[in-house]
Amino acid sequence: MNVKISIECTPEEARRFMGLPDLTLVHEAYISKLTDAMTNGLSPDMIETMMKSWGPMSDMGMKFFQQMTGGGKS
Numbered sequence: 001m002n003v004k005i006s007i008e009c010t011p012e013e014a015r016r017f018m019g020l021p022d023l024t025l026v027h028e029a030y031i032s033k034l035t036d037a038m039t040n041g042l043s044p045d046m047i048e049t050m051m052k053s054w055g056p057m058s059d060m061g062m063k064f065f066q067q068m069t070g071g072g073k074s
């Protein structure tokens with residue numbers, strides 16, 4: 001036996017029905033920062049922060065590497 005249910009609703013109505021949080025403010029803040037970065041360009045500090053967090057040798061990656069290799073300890 002197959003049962004098919006079709007519900008027409010907006011994404012907002014579906015989110016509320018499923019009990020998911022409203023992330024509209026977070027989304028708007030993210031878009032605002034992204035737009036600002038695209039309009040004004042990236043500052044050297046922003047690029048450095050991104051590279052540190054994205055790179056394989058980020059702060060955590062560097063600490064792990066140092067632990068695995070003895071960390072320069074004799």
